Amino acid sequence: MNYIIVKDYDDLSRKAANIIASQVILKPGCVLGLATGSSPVGTYTKLSEMCASGDVDFSKVTSVNLDEYEGLDGTNDQSYRYFMDKNLFDKINIDKKNTYVPNGCAADLKKEGEEYDALIKSLGGIDIQLLGIGLDGHIGFNEPDEFFTKETHAVELDPSTIEANSRFFASIDDVPKRAITMGMMSIMQAKKILLIANGKNKKEILDKALTGPITPMVPASILQLHPDLTVIYSEN
Numbered sequence: 001m002n003y004i005i006v007k008d009y010d011d012l013s014r015k016a017a018n019i020i021a022s023q024v025i026l027k028p029g030c031v032l033g034l035a036t037g038s039s040p041v042g043t044y045t046k047l048s049e050m051c052a053s054g055d056v057d058f059s060k061v062t063s064v065n066l067d068e069y070e071g072l073d074g075t076n077d078q079s080y081r082y083f084m085d086k087n088l089f090d091k092i093n094i095d096k097k098n099t100y101v102p103n104g105c106a107a108d109l110k111k112e113g114e115e116y117d118a119l120i121k122s123l124g125g126i127d128i129q130l131l132g133i134g135l136d137g138h139i140g141f142n143e144p145d146e147f148f149t150k151e152t153h154a155v156e157l158d159p160s161t162i163e164a165n166s167r168f169f170a171s172i173d174d175v176p177k178r179a180i181t182m183g184m185m186s187i188m189q190a191k192k193i194l195l196i197a198n199g200k201n202k203k204e205i206l207d208k209a210l211t212g213p214i215t216p217m218v219p220a221s222i223l224q225l226h227p228d229l230t231v232i233y234s235e236n
């Protein structure tokens with residue numbers, strides 16, 4: 001594991017963007033696994049700047065996102081599809097047809113999950129997966145549980161996740177209670193994983209995940225088994 005401690009969020013974002021950009025430069029047709037939430041916003045801003053300056057070309061890239069709220073479609077400004085469009089896809093020269101986010105409005109989420117996994121497989125897997133970490137140790141929306149779930153699947157969000165994510169909504173009652181998330185198989189089969197975390201409140205769970213027992217009660221702890229994991233942490 002590479003564990004990089006940086007001075008602030010800007011530094012974290014620049015380093016994460018450089019790592020993703022180098023992946024795209026080395027393999028223009030790569031598959032990027034992407035995350036939402038506040039952690040990657042700065043990284044996406046930097047990648048957008050690198051694209052505008054001509055340093056990175058996303059025209060051949062395919063992306064697969066980790067997760068989506070159940071019942072929110074891409075026109076809803078709280079959906080993760082909307083987030084990705086606004087924070088990254090609308091600002092870079094990626095072909096939107098090649099950007100995938102699980103469909104939280106699918107009539108059959110089990111089938112949607114199976115199709116999402118089949119899609120990732122057909123793309124040859126993920127070259128680099130960007131992850132944030134939840135305060136309960138979740139990655140994607142793989143919440144603490146008695147077992148790790150391999151496949152893309154529907155989940156009940158943990159009360160602590162609903163509470164944490166309520167900062168993006170008008171009220172906590174508006175936060176969807178369920179979501180669809182990539183499972184541990186596609187995440188762990190990514191060739192490289194880049195986990196970013198900022199803020200003092202993330203330190204305890206990050207330490208637990210990276211050095212504690214590997215347990216589904218701390219979903220991110222499974223990352224200890226990944227052969228090419230980079231973690232970037234900033235206190236601020």
Ligand code: F6R
Pocket residue numbers: 034035036037038039040066067131132133134135138139140141
């Ligand atoms: C979002 C995702 C989540 C977030 C996590 C941290 O696609 O997969 O696991 O990465 O909830 O969120 P922030 O970055 O908002 O602290």
